[in-house]
Amino acid sequence: MSLFAKDDAHLVTQGEPLLVETACAKLSARNVNVFYGEKHAIKNVTLDINCNEVTALIGPSGCGKSTFLRCLNRMNDTIDTCRVTGTITLDGENIYTPKVDAVYLRTRVGMVFQKPNPFPKSIFENVAYGPRIHGLTSSRSELESVVLTSLERAGLLEEVSDRLHASGISLSGGQQQRLCIARAIAVSPEVILMDEPCSALDPIATAKIEELIDELQHNFTIVIVTHSMQQAARVSQRTAFFHLGELVECGGTEQIFTNPVHRLTQGYITGRFG
């Protein structure tokens, strides 16, 4: 525990962005605090997430990176005791105002979860569900083409084209996760949030997902929470390091991994704690 000397805990400059604002910040968090009841889970985080880039959130377990991710599409709303202060803007519009409909927000900011969670329905129905409830397609053939395109972009079509009506549960873990990605992109979100999408997968399935993330970043802004620093290094352009609810450091992935500014970051990426 000697690494976390008392004075380290508040080293992060309060309120001041740690990064140079770029012209294309898709999502901007300003002084975000999250409380679960009494527990102060996120402390004054200010972070920008750029367009068409992959931003990786890393940090030890319980550091609040998943919590922060879930703030970005107001998924935390479902937790009664959760309270969020500060502002998060999507294309300049604060998503935490009463005017913003959280349900609509989530069609713009989609999410892929840690554990593959396909609906216990057919592969086709899994992907078709989003477009259907949002009325994105007007005909059956249109819906089919959306489903097929989404599956293709998720790199799954080839493997499942002959059994679109098989249950989504019958797929392997990696295929299920790609199905979930296909489901997320079927509603054409602008941002995709990924909460440790590979933690339940084997290395081969992980490699496929990582390839897919590389592909997807051309069309989507991606925020990924990961426990694997190699993964963060491989897939992301920018990395943010969280520790005990605070954003310690944020910068280009290469810079973070080769030349971290902060001792905590250095300690974490070199595996001295975490």
Added chain:
Amino acid sequence: MNSRIPPTPLPSLSIQSAQSLRARIRRRHVAERRFRFYGFAAMFLTLAVLVLVFVSILSKAYTAFQENVLSLTISLDSASIDSTKGSTTGQRNPLTAEYRKLIQTALAGLFPAVTDRHERHLLFSLISEGAPYALRALVTRQQAKIGGDRTVDVLLSDEADQFLKGHITAHVYETERKIKDLQVTWLKELQARGLIHSRFNITLFTAGDSREPELAGILGAVTGSFYLVIVTLSLSFPVGVASAVYLEEFAPRNRITDLIEVNINNLAAVPSVVFGLLGLAIFLNGLRLPRSAPLVGGFVLSLLILPTIIIAARAALKAVPLSIREAALGIGASKMQSILHHVLPLAMPGIMTGTILGLAHALGESAPLLMIGMVAFVVDTPVTLLDPATVLPVQIYLWADSPERAFLERTAAAIVVLLGFLIAMNTIAVMVRIKFERRW
């Protein structure tokens, strides 16, 4: 940083001798065997009781599915059938013929020696009260049968029937039994002549209740039970599921919700007769609904099984993993959509199992229905939900209370039918559970 602590050595144990170790192991095995035996014995006891119940009911019931009839040759000439009695226009009407007289004449013809008024009365009482009506129905249904002598199966009275089935024996004093010595000799003679045979007792399934056991059936009670279950289902299922969804998905976690939860659980433990009194107070005295009506019975039973359904539905909803809800919310489904499209369908097998078991409970319930007058003697099969009706368990109660010996086997038969329904419902519940087992 974790400082490396040198492992502390375990406190030195006295080295157990191989012998004491072996003894320990043996004791453990014996204890384990004993433990297993207790479980087996308990299970065996339960099964034995169950078998005993089934055997005892079935052994009493099976004779009820048979009835004894007498083959009588009755002269159905048109003169006696096409009576003009009661007709002002002089038109002939087979409905008004004196069928009782026809049967009695035929029976007296078999025993020409019986002339005494009292003895003739005894002889005629071997025949069921319902026989003339059955004969009339036969004649009106088959007009072609009119004319000449016809051999017709005439239902025997319940006492004769019980004697022939061996439930009433002639070993007790004549004054202590319903069937008299003379009747016994006549029955034996009829049997010797081959005029008596038994047939399937269809009356049991096609008639309503009756004071005459041989004419009594369970159709009225089964219909009443069916109506009751329909009313109960259509009320308690939507209300129960909606409450469960609200409590599980929407209700804020606070003291009021906790209070409601505790009270729902308490409600499940309230004696059913109390629900009957509640129904009496609210539906009969308050709302002035008719007595003995399946509608009111359904209301009362809905109240009774609502807690069961709510508890089962909440458990089923709780069992749907959070990941499914998050998956739906994550692609922009509203809370309602996530519940209606994903959570409820996944919880449905559990909800249905709970509901079916609740309904089975309602089907076997009698105490609350006594309170709202469903214990009345109802002969007619109910047609609407407001007609007076009774239900199977109450019918069983009524018959079990009747003095006639013949009601005993009918009680058992009604129990068999009720158990059949209950077993069928439980089987459906199990099948639903297996078919739609958790699929995530």
